[in-house]
Amino acid sequence: MTAINNECPYISKNKITFSFDGKTFPAFEGDTVASALLRNNIRLVGRSFKYHRPRGIYTCGIEEPNALVQILSEHNEPNTRATVKRIYDGIKISSQNRWPSLKFDLGAINNILSPIFSAGFYYKTFMGPKGFWKNIYEPLIRKSAGLGKPPKNFRSKSIHQYHNTDIVIIGGGLSGLIAARKFINTKYKVLLIEQDSFLGGILKNTNKVESINDNSPSEWIKETEDLLSNSTNITVLKNTLVTTYNFTNHLVALEDKFSGKKIDLNKSELTLHKIRTSQTILSNGHIERFISFRNNDLPGVMLASSFEKYIHRYGVVPEEKPVIFTNNSSTFSLLKSIISLGCKPQAYIDSRRKDEIESEIKKFLKTNNILSYFDAEVEGCDGNKKIEKITVRQGKNYYKINSSMLCVSGGFNPDIHLFTQSKGLVKWDKQIASFKPDTSFQKTVTLGSVSGNYNFKKLCDEIDEKLSFLKTKKLNFEIKLNVSNKFSVKELWETKKKNNSNWSKTFIDLHNDVTTKDLKQAITEGFDRIEHLKRYTTNSMGTDQGKISSINSLAIVSKLLKKEISEVGTTTYRPPYAPLSFAAIAGRSTYEFYDPERKTSIHSWHLKNNAVFEDVGQWKRPWYFKAYNNETMHQAVQRESKILRESAGILDGSTLGKIEIKGRDALEFMNLMYTNAFTKMKPMTSRYALMLGEDGMIKDDGIICKINDQHFIATTTSSGAPKVLADMEEYLQTEWPHLKVYLNSITEQFSTFNISGPKTRDIMTRVFPNIDFSNEAFPFMTFKNFDYQNTKIRIMRASFTGELGYEIYISPKYGLELWKKIFSCGKAFNLIPYGTETMHLLRAEKGYIVIGQETDGTVTPIDLNYNWMIGKNKRDFIGKRSLSRPDTARDDRKQLVGLSPINKSDTIEEGQHIVEINKLPNKIKNPIKYLGHVSSSYHSPNLNQSIGLAMIKGGNNLLGQKFFVTVSGKTQNIPVEIVNPVFIDPENKRLTS
Amino acid sequence: MILIKCPYCGERDQSEFANGGEAHVVRPQNPENLSDKDWGEYVFFRNNPKGIFYERWVHSHGCKKWFNVVRNTSTDQILKVYKVNEKRPDLTEFENTLRSPSGEPSVGSGNFAVKK
């Protein structure tokens, strides 16, 4: 039965209720799920991961491997540690990984089938026959994997907070608080971080300390907290867990803002602190480890220090008459705590020899008449969903004890997780039988038990000495103890088992259901490296990362391998220290805040005129405009494309990247950056240009406007603009610092409209009656500046559709007004707005390429037959030399061609392969000869057939030949003819007249 | 996340910077005079040592300036930061930070946690 410790100062007297698996129970404000369940004598809490074995509460903190629950309230948070999550009035909780109910779980059949789940079962069991993985194994594993259910429709309101500070103290226990007090009113900016909602560590979790400077531990904590909060240089973060220790003293900590309170869905519930500090002080303590024995997972087995913590921190004695099993001196304070509350341990089992056990412990056991076994061990325990009987072995004798709870202590491990994350080195210490920090890599100091010092008396001296390099106060506290100051431990990792049954198991990893037998089997199979062993058995790979058991597994493995434990080494400790919610990592960067959305000055008009948008980089661009409500995309694009070639259309091209290049050496710079020759180009003319990488492959394209030799404007693709600017900047800074050139991004400084179609000249003349748009006055690829009302405009004659076209540049302030004016003038000529899809169709009819569609980083200008764009007389430009490399100059490279289906009603698909055979075999045994791929494909309303652009090996020499295009999911291919990629107006009459 | 001292702005988080690979690889003055092999070396080959490395960084989310860094790639320690027009520091300046022939430092590589 459970008992109560009424003296507990850390739990409120306010009564609340909570529900677990549908039943309502009473609890107190400040309880965790675990302490509340124990208060109500509930010990069966969940089912295990693999074997669905009944499991209870094993610990009282972050290290919990078993008691994971689903919080049904608020976000429906799964896999919550019952030992950490604080409850509030009305919270609803359920157990996990069981069906139909916790007490009767069908999945428990896995326990009987356990021989197939042994070490490496993932690798062995799911091997064949062919097709089983995809159709049977994977769906099955996906269904049964994981524990709880993920939340749905969840929107994070977590925030990130940044700190730059001098000192971070991790852990507000005894040593952390002494260290913090040394910094009171010093020049250092200090951050003290504590995972619990109270400071104090072992002062509140145990009764080891009787007094500090004659104050009771809770008084001293209160005094310290007051002093720290009055000190302006110290900030204390509670309910905050440091999960990550990165390089250059960068720490990540998660703060639970609503610990023990109902979450306000309008507020941020988690804060992720990103901290940069000059010095880190680790005082994050130690974690108790278990001992492996038969059925060491039965509900009722609990770590001894956790049992003690429930008494002192939460005021719950989980069981009045527990059995204690230990291999060290630390359980003495637990013994004393239980007796002082009027309860009595059923038995005390110590694996140490009688002469190794401290006389004060022996005396205490005798005085209180406690059944004691020395030089003995627990062989195992048995029971139905709980401990009923415990079997003790002493020499050759076995004893059975009736009890429902077993407190186990296998010793203590300094919590070296963060220290090793910081890349510090640890060393095996025989005295404490554990690893402890040895060499720091960063500016890290370890204090107290994390450093392997379990001696409270020397704590103040240790802290003074280790912090002597800082200017702090000298402090000395007189710490009086309830128990002996000396810590002694005798290595014990696994006890010998007597009973063998299919149900009995000896666990090394409770979370992942790994047994000590699995470790042995893996070693027999040759996995003798600890990192391999871990992955093969999944030992310590659960969300608890084997906090109470990983050192035990190293010890067991080292014995099997007959090596020293330091030789076996540890597996790599990686962040996070404990599971970190994705919501906290995402912070506010979700949905519309994930990436900025960029809109042009015409956006509101597009919305009003039924535009459907496409994301191009961060830009929202009209994809097509719906003429009526249920017009499909195909219908809209066919309509827009046809009308444009008959009358006129206008595209909002404001998203096009624009870079201004100015300076004494602008001409030389442009000649180096682009393939084209700009020297002889006349001022106020423009040219289509290509930018290559040093490997000769096309990176970007655009129109270059030359204002004069010292001033150019380059347009880039909408999504390529930042990269092009960065590349130009890189060359200027690193390769050609002697060139006097200045770059400026002017993308947002202009609204840009592309108007084209045979009626364009008429429309432009109506919009700008004072400008002469005749072919003679305004020839193709020239541009001019004009005054327009109160502003200036630049008009360039250019086209991406193959029709007569102009580009208008105006300040975004006047953009919408001009756009509307163009429409009022264009009405008489049937002017339509069009989107990016129609633009792509029209340019494909004209055989113009799109970067990233026809090109993929392996295409040179020669491959596109764009030799005319290469300034061959230029001495140098980026990528020029690569164009004559043997591989780049091959004439059987993939080259740009057009595709026309022989049967005009056939539709070819983008991305399909071009092959020589008309039908694929049903079963493909040998590779099919592949000639190239379809890079663009559209149904052309103007030619009334499907057209395609393709990149085909040696395509230039294949004009007029017949090949086949594959069809997805079918074996019958489509016959096509290789044609010139320019389908419309190959003589450029429409462009230039 | 490491801390990088931009020579123009001061210490900033790594997330403000972009790495530009090996430093001191100069673009050839007259590419046409180079053999295919030599040009290929320039375009496609870069060193990637474990240990001391001269590399380029750009303060891409800051002043956008390029600069050079000497970094121990096995520990991520930044040993020196200098501007592109400054002289490349001599390797002997950093030799004592490397202790084993394989480039594995005694502490900081993260490849082992237990002291040898």
Ligand SMILES: [Zn+2]
């Ligand atoms: Zn900078």
